[in-house]
Amino acid sequence: MPRLMELNRYIRDVPDFPKPGILFKDITPLLRDAGALRDCIDQLAARLDGKRIDAIAGIESRGFLFAATLAVRLGVGLVPLRKPNKLPYRRVREEYALEYGHDALEMHEDAVQKGQRVVLVDDLLATGGTMSAGRRLVERMGGEVAACLFVIELTFLGGRAKLAGVPVESLLRY
Numbered sequence: 001m002p003r004l005m006e007l008n009r010y011i012r013d014v015p016d017f018p019k020p021g022i023l024f025k026d027i028t029p030l031l032r033d034a035g036a037l038r039d040c041i042d043q044l045a046a047r048l049d050g051k052r053i054d055a056i057a058g059i060e061s062r063g064f065l066f067a068a069t070l071a072v073r074l075g076v077g078l079v080p081l082r083k084p085n086k087l088p089y090r091r092v093r094e095e096y097a098l099e100y101g102h103d104a105l106e107m108h109e110d111a112v113q114k115g116q117r118v119v120l121v122d123d124l125l126a127t128g129g130t131m132s133a134g135r136r137l138v139e140r141m142g143g144e145v146a147a148c149l150f151v152i153e154l155t156f157l158g159g160r161a162k163l164a165g166v167p168v169e170s171l172l173r174y
């Protein structure tokens, strides 16, 4: 798969960002290259071949970039899953643990209808906490998670195990 190997070249490693010890996977070189971005969206779309999909849910904030582009490509709507207190209307919340403390994601209560098949999208899978919270939001409102899609997966953190029971797809693994 030569296309996948090429995408690799558009991910920049930034050591010690946002804090010491973290090797940040910077996707901005991929975003600014029209061909690489199109390839990336094509590759994400290909992972959904043959699935019935009603909506794409993107995780704030880098997940939005891929989710919105993919939604347009597939001809389905976009559901934003946001950090607390950003969404204006009535919302549901799911918390998740961080290394120190916790964070949460919120979704509008009418964003997903019962029985809808939803694909969740984020830029990167690390420990899986963020995506598990997204999954719980969709399932709480009666949606069915058709897949969790990532551009990058940090396999050594084992986040995939936290998403057991739903299909997990990633384009680049480290």
Ligand code: AMP
Pocket (backbone or CB within 6 Å): 022, 023, 024, 025, 026, 059, 060, 061, 062, 122, 123, 124, 125, 126, 127, 128, 129, 130, 131, 159
């Ligand atoms: P987690 O909940 O541990 O799976 O973390 C995933 C979320 O944190 C995603 O929204 C990523 O954008 C972000 N993230 C975690 N680790 C990294 C990393 N090394 N480089 C870039 N983003 C990261």
